[in-house]
Amino acid sequence: MATIKEVARRARVSVGTVSNVMRSSTTVSPKLRERVLSAIRDLSYHPDHVARSLKLRQTMMLGLIISDITNPFFSQLVRGAEDAALEHNYLLLTFNTDDKPEREKHVLSVLRSRRVDGILLVVAPDEHGYLHITQILEWGIPIVCLDRVPPRIKVDSVTVDNVKASQDCVRHLIEKGHRRIGIITGSLSLPNARQRLRGYEKALIEGHIGVDRGLVWQANFRAEGGYQAAKELLANPNRPSALFVSNAMMALGVLKAVEELGVRCPEELALAVFDDIPLGELLRPPLTCVAQPAYLMGYRGAELLIQRLAAKTAKKEASKCLAVRLPTELKIRESSACSQVLKGRSAG
Amino acid sequence: MATIKEVARRARVSVGTVSNVMRSSTTVSPKLRERVLSAIRDLSYHPDHVARSLKLRQTMMLGLIISDITNPFFSQLVRGAEDAALEHNYLLLTFNTDDKPEREKHVLSVLRSRRVDGILLVVAPDEHGYLHITQILEWGIPIVCLDRVPPRIKVDSVTVDNVKASQDCVRHLIEKGHRRIGIITGSLSLPNARQRLRGYEKALIEGHIGVDRGLVWQANFRAEGGYQAAKELLANPNRPSALFVSNAMMALGVLKAVEELGVRCPEELALAVFDDIPLGELLRPPLTCVAQPAYLMGYRGAELLIQRLAAKTAKKEASKCLAVRLPTELKIRESSACSQVLKGRSAG
DNA sequence: ATGAAAGCGCTAACAT
DNA sequence: ATGTTAGCGCTTTCAT
Numbered sequence: 001m002a003t004i005k006e007v008a009r010r011a012r013v014s015v016g017t018v019s020n021v022m023r024s025s026t027t028v029s030p031k032l033r034e035r036v037l038s039a040i041r042d043l044s045y046h047p048d049h050v051a052r053s054l055k056l057r058q059t060m061m062l063g064l065i066i067s068d069i070t071n072p073f074f075s076q077l078v079r080g081a082e083d084a085a086l087e088h089n090y091l092l093l094t095f096n097t098d099d100k101p102e103r104e105k106h107v108l109s110v111l112r113s114r115r116v117d118g119i120l121l122v123v124a125p126d127e128h129g130y131l132h133i134t135q136i137l138e139w140g141i142p143i144v145c146l147d148r149v150p151p152r153i154k155v156d157s158v159t160v161d162n163v164k165a166s167q168d169c170v171r172h173l174i175e176k177g178h179r180r181i182g183i184i185t186g187s188l189s190l191p192n193a194r195q196r197l198r199g200y201e202k203a204l205i206e207g208h209i210g211v212d213r214g215l216v217w218q219a220n221f222r223a224e225g226g227y228q229a230a231k232e233l234l235a236n237p238n239r240p241s242a243l244f245v246s247n248a249m250m251a252l253g254v255l256k257a258v259e260e261l262g263v264r265c266p267e268e269l270a271l272a273v274f275d276d277i278p279l280g281e282l283l284r285p286p287l288t289c290v291a292q293p294a295y296l297m298g299y300r301g302a303e304l305l306i307q308r309l310a311a312k313t314a315k316k317e318a319s320k321c322l323a324v325r326l327p328t329e330l331k332i333r334e335s336s337a338c339s340q341v342l343k344g345r346s347a348g
Numbered sequence: 349m350a351t352i353k354e355v356a357r358r359a360r361v362s363v364g365t366v367s368n369v370m371r372s373s374t375t376v377s378p379k380l381r382e383r384v385l386s387a388i389r390d391l392s393y394h395p396d397h398v399a400r401s402l403k404l405r406q407t408m409m410l411g412l413i414i415s416d417i418t419n420p421f422f423s424q425l426v427r428g429a430e431d432a433a434l435e436h437n438y439l440l441l442t443f444n445t446d447d448k449p450e451r452e453k454h455v456l457s458v459l460r461s462r463r464v465d466g467i468l469l470v471v472a473p474d475e476h477g478y479l480h481i482t483q484i485l486e487w488g489i490p491i492v493c494l495d496r497v498p499p500r501i502k503v504d505s506v507t508v509d510n511v512k513a514s515q516d517c518v519r520h521l522i523e524k525g526h527r528r529i530g531i532i533t534g535s536l537s538l539p540n541a542r543q544r545l546r547g548y549e550k551a552l553i554e555g556h557i558g559v560d561r562g563l564v565w566q567a568n569f570r571a572e573g574g575y576q577a578a579k580e581l582l583a584n585p586n587r588p589s590a591l592f593v594s595n596a597m598m599a600l601g602v603l604k605a606v607e608e609l610g611v612r613c614p615e616e617l618a619l620a621v622f623d624d625i626p627l628g629e630l631l632r633p634p635l636t637c638v639a640q641p642a643y644l645m646g647y648r649g650a651e652l653l654i655q656r657l658a659a660k661t662a663k664k665e666a667s668k669c670l671a672v673r674l675p676t677e678l679k680i681r682e683s684s685a686c687s688q689v690l691k692g693r694s695a696g
Numbered sequence: 697a698t699g700a701a702a703g704c705g706c707t708a709a710c711a712t
Numbered sequence: 713a714t715g716t717t718a719g720c721g722c723t724t725t726c727a728t
Contacts, residue, residue, distance in 0.1 A: 001487065001488075003704095003705055003706085004705065004706065004707095005705075005706095013714075013715085014714065014715045014716070015705090015706080015707090015715090015716090016707085016708080016714070016715060016716075016717090017713085017714060017715075019706070019707060019708085020713095020714085023707080026713075026714090027713070028713075028714085029713065029714085032713085032714080044487075046457070046460045046461045047461060047705085047706080048402075048461070048463060048704090048705050048706070049461045049462045049463065049706095050398060050401045050402050050407060050462070050463050050704090050705080050706090051402055051704075051705035051706040051707090051720090052705080052706055052707075053398045053706090053720095054396075054398050054399055054402050054704090054705080054706075054720050054721070054722090055705080055706050055707050055708085055719080055720050056706085056707070056720085057720070059398060068427075069417060069423045069426055069427060070420070070423045070424065070427060070626070072418070075417045075418045075423055076418065078417055079416075079417060079418060079444060082442075082443070082444060091441055091458070091462065092441070092442070093439055093440070093441060094430075094440070094442050095430070096427060096430060109394070110439070112394045113394045113395060113396070113397045114397045114398070114439065115396060115397065115398050139349065140349075252626075252627050252630060255627075255630050256629070256630060259630065278418070278600075279600050279603075279627075279631075281604070282600060282603050282604060282607065282631060283627075283630060283631060283632070284631070284632030351720095351721060351722085352721060352722065352723095353721075353722095361698075361699085362698065362699045362700070363699090363700095363721090363722080363723090364698070364699060364700080364701095364723080364724080365697085365698060365699075367722070367723060367724080368697095368698090368723095371723080374697075374698090375697075376697075376698085377697065377698090380697085380698080395721085395722080396720090396721050396722070397722095398720090398721080398722090399704090399720070399721035399722040399723090400721080400722055400723075401704095401722090402704050402705070402706090402720090402721080402722075403703080403704050403721080403722050403723050403724085404704085404722085404723070405704070
């Protein structure tokens with residue numbers, strides 16, 4: 001591969017001039033500029049971005065850490081982040097952690113060595129106060145947290161109002177006449193899982209329904225977990241008439257269990273889900289849900305991060321942490337339709 | 349951030365010694381080694397991988413170009429590639445092209461400037477002989493093509509036997525008694541789309557059924573395309589009794605159309621799909637399909653690429669191009685169950 | 697076994 | 713306007 005030196009030699013100019021032509025910093029006479037440009041073409045010269053990174057002390061790379069790209073919510077988010085990044089000439093290094101803290105720590109250390117300019121982070125659960133996050137920030141690498149924001153840490157974030165969204169969703173079930181409403185939560189060491197549980201509880205209280213700990217199943221935000229929880233739950237003789245599933249992957253597991261056990265939905269079990277599924281309307285029955293703007297979350301997150309980077313380069317005073325909140329949307333579909341049983345009850 | 353120089357100073361050794369300790373190339377006396385190690389700890393030194401890349405002329409980064417991470421097939425593939433890459437200390441730069449040739453060319457040029465060591469490529473359609481691929485290879489960047497292999501180009505690849513898999517799938521429909529079988533293809537400038545059409549035709553010929561061009565709809569491997577094609581197709585007065593949909597995304601579109609038009613499946617229209625959908629069994633009806641080993645395709649592709657890289661570094665003679673073929677699996681589910689109509693017909 | 701120094705390809709400050 | 717050169721942080725060869 002040709003280097004800037006070879007280009008300079010061929011164009012009979014100095015390397016500085018070649019650099020000037022490429023970065024159009026200083027003015028270069030038309031004659032020399034033309035010579036340089038044609039040398040670049042002749043040699044099919046592509047500047048070495050690694051060398052530039054070393055010199056400029058910025059890689060124009062962003063780390064993106066998510067739990068699992070297989071989850072449609074995250075694939076949307078990644079597309080958004082990629083679009084924003086590329087618009088500003090940043091590249092994305094994406095990693096899946098499966099929500100394993102040790103994997104996250106390893107990735108973080110790799111990203112530090114690779115000298116990424118900033119990190120977009122969907123944080124994994126951590127029992128120890130998220131010290132590794134603070135550490136990265138202290139090293140001077142800006143972080144924007146997406147979807148989940150670790151408690152008591154000063155960091156930018158882009159999220160939705162999980163409490164309110166869940167509350168709206170469960171309220172909808174209550175309005176449909178349900179009184180025994182269960183919930184399947186993600187790991188409660190995850191802030192957003194806790195918030196969704198909070199929203200569920202608030203809706204119940206608001207509806208003058210007692211919170212029954214026996215109706216709370218903790219799983220792990222994965223299909224398998226939803227499946228297991230649903231199996232248990234449905235075997236329960238005093239099972240709920242409606243269920244709030246706090247993410248999409250678990251909902252798929254629930255659906256599988258419902259299917260296998262021949263439980264009719266919504267007649268015997270109404271369902272409402274946190275997160276839309278791209279084909280949520282294609283499932284039988286179509287699933288009621290609160291949808292998050294996943295693409296936007298990635299897009300805005302990357303934008304915010306890049307903005308921070310620009311301010312940093314300009315040596316501007318770091319402004320306060322930003323906590324961007326995106327709106328959610330309740331999508332009412334058949335899985336929460338008024339059930340026969342309830343109709344019967346209310347008639348009786 | 350601490351540099352190797354600072355570590356050297358603190359440990360009162362030369363930078364060369366620090367480097368030796370880290371890379372454990374030469375032997376270093378236990379005494380000095382201990383001093384270096386503790387200096388590294390004290391300064392929380394993380395070697396600058398950018399500088400190392402420049403010196404070593406290898407970035408330990410791989411480019412991964414796919415069409416759309418939102419497609420479950422690709423998210424699986426990406427997970428596989430990531431796992432293999434990380435195992436060998438490579439990082440992945442992933443890009444979505446939406447199958448747009450100009451986007452692919454741009455990404456390729458970016459990857460060249462970034463000096464990635466190799467590229468995993470799901471090639472976008474191209475009408476001009478895929479010259480840009482050849483060019484990259486000439487520049488000395490190894491490529492492994494995944495899923496689709498551009499015709500008449502000497503390049504490593506990991507694929508499935510699209511012709512045979514499609515043929516098996518369509519044969520299954522024929523065995524179920526169907527004679528009028530339609531197909532929705534992807535863009536026929538895509539090698540795999542063409543192969544799947546070939547397989548469809550071969551199955552028909554083998555079953556002594558004439559190939560009717562009126563039963564071939566060309567779409568674009570996206571949900572929207574499948575939806576449009578299905579709408580047209582189902583409005584056709586002489587419509588087929590069975591349909592082979594040549595990828596999963598389009599199948600979702602087809603399902604939506606079927607739903608909207610109130611067409612019963614499989615009674616009025618049997619369905620078989622190329623690609624499994626993670627929740628294909630949860631859809632009503634569950635979809636018959638040929639499943640590809642997507643994760644494995646990514647994993648094996650990355651392995652193969654890394655193997656090439658190792659051979660290259662060792663200045664080994666480049667061996668012949670490898671074309672790895674992975675097995676597929678026919679999964680028979682309800683969407684292709686024997687229909688009432690056909691039963692009636694065969695009885696009559 | 698250890699240190700000194702060249703050089704990877706680039707940018708930017710400085711000299712002309 | 714153009715050329716010269718130091719230096720980014722590392723690895724590695726060559727002395728010692």
